[in-house]
Amino acid sequence: MSIPANLKYTKDHEWVSIEGNIATVGITNFAQSELGDIVYVDVDTVDETVSKDEVFGSVEAVKTVSDLFMPLSGEVIEFNEGLEDEPEKVNSDPYGEGWMIKIELSDESELESLLSADDYKELIGA
Template identity: 80%
Template sequence: MNIPSELKYTKDHEWIKIEGEIATVGITDFAQKELGDIVYVDVDTVDETVEKDEVFGSVEAVKTVSDLFMPLSGEVTELNEVLEDEPEKVNTDPYGDGWMIKISISNVSEIEGLLSAEAYQELIGA
């Protein structure tokens, strides 16, 4: 199981890469395997401020649709437009080219509530 130690995680299977006040968000390797082949990524919250734990979009796989939950409160500043034509990048490179959004973090104290790689591993039983 691929769980990079430098990232933070949520119980909802999002990963977060924090660089100063900006966070890049995607779904974990575990989540993309559970969902199966991803056919569509829907994010309509660009330029909107979304609170922690609110839905910022959804991922559609062959068999199911899954909501995406905001790991930290902030403004969605960028959407990975590559996913519009190549949603399968989430399956093939979830921590790289398959990232979903970038946010401007509005409450840095929420970072403390995120899971470490070790805690996420325990959560999924890896």
């Protein structure tokens, strides 16, 4: 199972890529495989400041809907609009074209709470 070492992870199965003060967020390969075929990604928090661990949107799969949790506090500055027409990109390329949001971080000290790739592997038993 693919767990890129250059990313950080949450216990809720989001991945985070940090570039300066901007974080890109998606769900992990493990999460998308557990959900199954994703048919809709709903994010209605663009231009809003959302605190760590609050819900920023949801993912709808054929059999279930799952909340998406903010890995870090900040303002949601962008939604991956490509997912509106092709939500299946979350299944086919979870760490690439399947990214979901970009956040402008408000508290960089929260980065310390994220899991490393090895910690995440241990969490999911990989």
